[in-house]
Amino acid sequence: MSTPLQPGQHPDADQLNSFVENALPLHEHQQTLAHLATCAKCRNIVYLSNLSDLGEFAASQASVKRKPWFSGWQLAWPVAAALACGVIFAVHLHNIRISNDETVITAAANPKTTLPSPTPLVFPHLSPPDKLKPAPARTPNSHTAGTPSAAAFGAVTEASTGSLNGPLQAQSAPVLSLQDHNTVFLPHTGPVPTTGSMHGSAFKSTDQPGSAETKATTGSLASPIGGPILRADQVNADAVNHPQQKTVSPVELQNNQADLPTQRAFSQQYRTAVPVPSAPLTTAIAGTSQTVNVNGAMTTIDVTPSDQPLTENRLSPTLPSHLPVLSIVSKAQQMLALDTSGTLFFSKDFGVSWQSVPAQWTGRAQKLRLTPPPSQAVAKDPNSSPAAHTGVIAGTIAQSQLSVFELTIDTGAIWTSADGRSWKQK
């Protein structure tokens, strides 16, 4: 609009809109501005026009409103949380496994590790879930609650200990070192508490529920359950795979034959259902070593007289070198121990006092074991009667006293000794 506005004239909508959109030439802009300065109506029109423009602007802004930067992470948060939980759980499991391994290694390396007393081996401490408990309608021949451990530990029972009283009071168990098995075992098998003198017929009474013998047997047999269930299972598997081992124990022959399927199932249940605490592990190891070593010969039977107290010193002897025991064997009252430095120690009083045996070999001693005499013959007939088995065990243990110590050097050479002091190369 080139003509100046006269009083009473108002710029038209086109001019006002051009003014708002800054599309007017300078002279028209000034003219319009001068009119707006004095005309409230045109100012209101301009404000409203601008307001509607702002409204559309705000609507368009609302439609393209920026999302918060973290809104795109809404799906990522649960994933991240799940990942974090998974990592934490994996670390926790890893730590548990490491701690278990450390416990086992410590137990193997530290001779001062004490075995739990027989008392905590009672079943109620480690009561499995109810569903795992044996059903009351089981066959009379089946073991009571502790049958899995009974199967696992085979011939080594308190009853067998009692039945083997007399000259066989202390049978040494061979040492199972790390090189031999994946599972670390205690070098020394602790004495199993006896429940009294039991003879061959007494084994039958253990099958009767409610009897005192049953409870005692159950308690002692159940002791490994709460602890090294896996070890017990391994041993159980060994017992299944090598039935000839059971020939050593007539008790087991009688009981295990009827209970093997049940025991396997029970072991499977325990393997999955019951956690393995670290503390009772050593107990199971002791029991396991007893069973496994039955396979070796009668030397595996470590029978301790019931009147001898279970002392820490005997379970984990302290050698004069104060080094951990690497390997230890015993024969009657004689014990030979090998520490981690390869020094051999001899004890003639079942570990009370130790004497260093001078090295008569070249190289580093690594392993001790007892070897049966060549004439030894172990009855392996699983169908033998208990009385016959008792006689076999007695004969076997008697022959074990004739066995010789065998020392393995790192060079592979094997040295033997009958008394543990004088050695000659085999």
Place this chain on the structure above:
Amino acid sequence: MDTASSQPGELTISLPSARCPVPSENISSSLPVELVQELWLAAAAESCDLTHTELAAALYTIGAKSNHGLPIEVRPNAAQKATFFRALRLPDLALAQACALGREAAWERFLILYRAPITQAAIAITGSPTLGHDLADSLYSELFGITEHNGQRRSPLASYSGRGSLLGWLRTILAQRHIDHHRRTYRETPLDINDVPEPPPTPTPHPAEINRLTQAIAHTLETLPSEDRFLLASYFLDEQTLFQIARILHVHEATVSRKLKRLTASLRKQLLRNLHSRGLSKRAAEESLGADPRDLELNIRTLLQTSQPKPFSNKTSHAEPDQR
């Protein structure tokens, strides 16, 4: 010139529409055929069923009205004219002209493009969806050209010049109609609500200082530039925000704030100077500025609105202060 205003009593000057016969010689002298063809293509006038002649007539009218964007004393040459025409929003202009001529295709396109924005703008202006829809519907009928003038259907779209956007023009039309409607309905207040006001007390004779102060303020406001007066009126009278003022003036709101601060300071200085020139000492002038505003019977709004220099007014005579 508010050609689209329906306000009675206001001067309305109608644009020469496309129907008004424009001498073809004038058109051809102002718009060469090549330029018309170029502009016709740029405007996509074919899609609106707008012919070359109709577009050329509209362009000629717009150029003549605005002197091709030049001051009235300047005579534009052909290049300036071509530059002016090329700077127009030709598609919007062609659409508006075709709609004003009642072309069906143009109206379909117009409704597709502007139905929703018009409704949205109307709602934003009225602040109510119901009133907004009513306002938009009334605008549609008006744009279609229901009203007739001298036996001819007139559409406000014919007054669109293409200097601004068609949507902005529509918003301005909506604002105009809303204000007109508000002014009409504002007077329709029930009588029982409007109590008869108490008659104002008879004005007491003013002290000489108050009279001098009133005259000084009126004189100072008269001498302000138009932009400063617009700023004062917008900020203090209309109570617009700095952001709204800045959007209208196309400056930053901080600039508006600085201008306002500087303006109020210079106003005070000018008032002091004016009072001093009217015989008051400096101290007396400062004391008079410290007078209670309630003692001043001065209508600043009226002063600002009427301070526009009138073409036939006697500039030597001071405007009389309006009394409340």
